[in-house]
Amino acid sequence: MPDRSIRRRSPVALEHPIPTRADLSRDEWLARADALLEVARAHATPGAGRILFPGDEGGYGAAVDGLEGFARTFLLAGFRIAGARGEGVDELIDFSARGVATGVDPDAADRWVRMDEHAQAKVEAASIALVLDLTRPWIWDRLSELTQHRVIAWLAPAVGDDTYPQTNWVWFRLVVQTFLRSVGGPWSAGDVAADLARHDSFVRSGGWLADGPERAFDHYVGWALHVYPILWSRMSGAAELAGGRTPADIARLDDFLGDALDLVGGDGSPLLQGRSLIYRFAAAAPFWAGVIAGVPSHTLGRLRHAADRIVTHFADHGAPDAAGILTMGWHHEWRPLAQSYSGPGSPYWAVKGFLGILLPADHPVWTAPAEALPVESGDVLAAIETPGWIVSGTRADGIVRVVNHGTDKALAGARTADSPLYARIGYSTATAPLVDERGWLEPLEQSAALVDHAGRATSRTAMTLVSARVQDDADGRVGIGASVSDAHWVDPDPTAHRHGAGLAGTVSSAGTMRVVSIVRGSSEVRLVTVEELAAGVSADDLRLRIGGWPVASDAVRAGTDGSGAWAAANGRVSGIRALALDGRAADGVADVVARPDASPLGADVRIPVTEHPVRVGETVAVVLDLAGGAPQAAPTATLDRDGRTLAITWADGIRTVSTLTDSESPVPAARHHEVRSGTSHAIAKEQHA
Template structure:
């Protein structure tokens, strides 16, 4: 039966239910005596153990509620009684296990929303059977959010909407003004293509799907919400439909979601927007495709160690890895992954459970899409099932900011098979998928606050461009950790324009460096550009193929630069990887620096096409949640003033690389890219010079 209905994942509703029950049973082994707090083992989070226990209760309550609702109230696991006892104790101000209140701590506002949502969803089986005194205490607890003006103006607005909607439905205090203000703030987050930005910064990540699309659909179905939601729901659904067309393309063939953005410890919460589509009756994706995407994501983790052997979700990805979490995260936090199991709230007879799975887009053909709102181009290859995203619009900052780069947001590329380096160097000195200037101490600049210049399709390719006032930063490490880079004292190094021309597995990256008006230019010793970070087998740089033209630039990393000479297409000697990998064709007869990181399953290639002298591979240890070692190819040179430098980067790019030629007058430059299959792309390059830089600085202020 599973092979007939789920030919891609093998997962049916039975597997989903089994996982949910396993997660709940395992979490409850760490409940307090009354069940008011569930605190899985692990170091306390940044908000303390009382908040950790509330998170564990509220977030597993989400999953329990989905399970009960989907079974029409049947409860063989006795979940209703257990959570009812926990609610009674948690809302009792005299209980030693009482919950932290919304007035006492902001995190309680988040957890209150999960409690309210499930009390509404399971109303006939739980709320209606609570003692009147317990009901009154629940109302008193939740009512603390009414009129509260300290909610962050992000996806948090939905936590107040959901709580006040429940309060209104049970005769408790609530404020129509609060709900109207929060709904209006939500509207301010709406962007092109059905996307939402999580607040005023350029914060595009999984919150667009697992929060900003999920809550409107769930709220519209809460008791008493229909009249207010009715005029809004068509637009919410339209946006969700459009977003799902992008979201389904962002799932790798192995089920991996894009490894980008904060809160990645929530893992398969990334499946939530697909279930939201099923709940909303979306016709953008067929029910079998919605389930294929959701099952693929959850199975991706279940097959790789999450939950762990004790049935617990830890702070990590496949396995525990604390760096992936924010400073405030605790052992109960990962259970927001429960959102990814929302489909269990739909009964077994729902079409999303009875339809046959359909293949993901990447399983059908190569994909290329421009996603305007976050400033991304998506390129996926069916041969390896990997989805790549090239980023010229997202940094979790505002235009003109001068913070450090967050590796979770500000890199030039992300994928479903690689993770950005998140160790200390990954935060302080960007290497993977970066363009930086190095100073005399080897410290790298940051690009957060850049201006997006272009995001467009160009035939069967995509062209993206951005311009940054690159800067060094002395970071303030005491700043709150919400995924952004660190603020601090900044020093401008130069204005750097970066263009990505993307097709298939390859990116041609063009970099223009202009020192005009930058006080730190005299400290610049090198331009360094980095490629895809790939999981590697060992940490020895010399064990990874490296090729470089033997003319080092200042500040070059110490790597092997042994060359193996071989004939190029024009008969001249061309360097190739010492492992015997391929050399690419030349247009000017000169040797090209090439670095190839051959990982455990992926190959990352960097080729200097023009103006780059040295290539190498740098290996880092324990820098990502998906591998012990990560190899990153890089290219480097001493930057020329007002000159274009050109490189090609690939993740699983194959044997030959693209070529690029810049032509035209200075005020109208054009690049012509010849791809490995001899197809060509011609694109206008952004104008450069003091006038245009001044305009950008003005617009970024």
């Protein structure tokens, strides 16, 4: 289990508890919600059964797009109506009821797609059932008897359907059947028990859950696997089905929120990691769920502030756009960020971030004093055991970084190409992985890969997590992460579907690679050892490439100086520098690689990299930095003769001594490495250009 004593858990332990920027009032939240709903109604079909936002048709066709558009904005309508207790929202109630009646009318031109016509209807049915329960006095109870029967008939195919993916989708069947049971429709106690058991199989340590059997740790943990249990427990009749499980669900959410708060950037940006990032401020949903559940360890003011900062971040950066529409992208429209099946209505799962408006005006959350995010209050350093992450946030620039040694959206032992959304070594709130076509085929940014003469780079999916911990000594604290991977090349099979996981194909092994990360502030000292090569693979045919943080903008400045490379834009600098070993000069060759149009954050994308000869059993060391404002000088470091004691003098003069475990040690016993480097003059010079 992780050492919880090193984690910020107490709301009163922060140095600067009051945020510098005022939060939205409830009226301002409602105004933003109403603006989204007004635009949605403007794009409704004549019967209001479908909402078709502008844009290219999604991978599942226009009929599914229209159902998504209705169901996902219906969530927001439900929050709005419930929070108003049905008062002053008559037009919204009438529109919503008309859309439901049309959607379940089998003869309507804009009826809803049925579950037996397309599986996506199973997802959208959960939103519809949830809102019909949430707004029961104002919508369901006013529907005609015929429409109620049609709703039941439209939802009924969920009962006994064993084709639901065994991921967060189990909640779609649970929510639908709970509603059906409450209105006298069909339901299955066996289905409910099976789905709850499957959810429990996702439970991991520290309040985390996996989205299925894979090592899939992403925003779905919060906006689906934690939110649905809380909302479900409030549905009519759910208490009888829950069997006393709700306190455990709340306790897990409470624990998870400590990590989730650490992962929000000082500018309100969520971590750019994992699939479905076009859902944007849905990342705020677990904080509102914590308010609704009454979690004991986090104050109302801090949870509301976290949700506020996330939603406001996107509003400040162009989402929704000038037409009031949430496009497929991050700040702006950028279609490659979406999944292959996504359509114009898909981004509206973002409205989960407005979950808090279902709380009435007299709820104490609206008057609780705002309290700052952890990274707004001080530097953050934490280890999260379940995903294998070291989290480092710096108050000076508000950037939160994650060094990843355990997440790849794959089963243990399953070798695929690396998913850029999951398997990179680093993610942050200020950078985005490269998710153009080449990014899915070739690990570059935040990677350590063996590259052959044909330019093929190895993947590390199915890496073994060695450690993710924080070492807290009198001289200073560092995060230590380590993993071992079977480095492999993948020639991918053709596929039309991209659901976030790495591409499968023909696999050939390159060798075994060990990566150890020592993290402090904006910097990581990364030790990479090729422990052995696969049979028939020659070191002479390979080079070791280590990629740094990607920088994207409309115009990026970049350069090299010997063993170092840097890229800078928007006041943020990414640097990488090879460090000397065994008293020898660093033999890494630095470069900056351009990948135009590969990032949702800008068309000009640059990645600082170093390349090194491959020497089996010999450790290569680099320092990577991502910071706002002036860059850090490169540290100096010494690895002791036993390969287990690493002393680092950081840029600010602090010296830390890390005792590595046998499994973390990057070199065999009796080897002695000295690692040294000076200040990156190229980066320093760039700051004054």
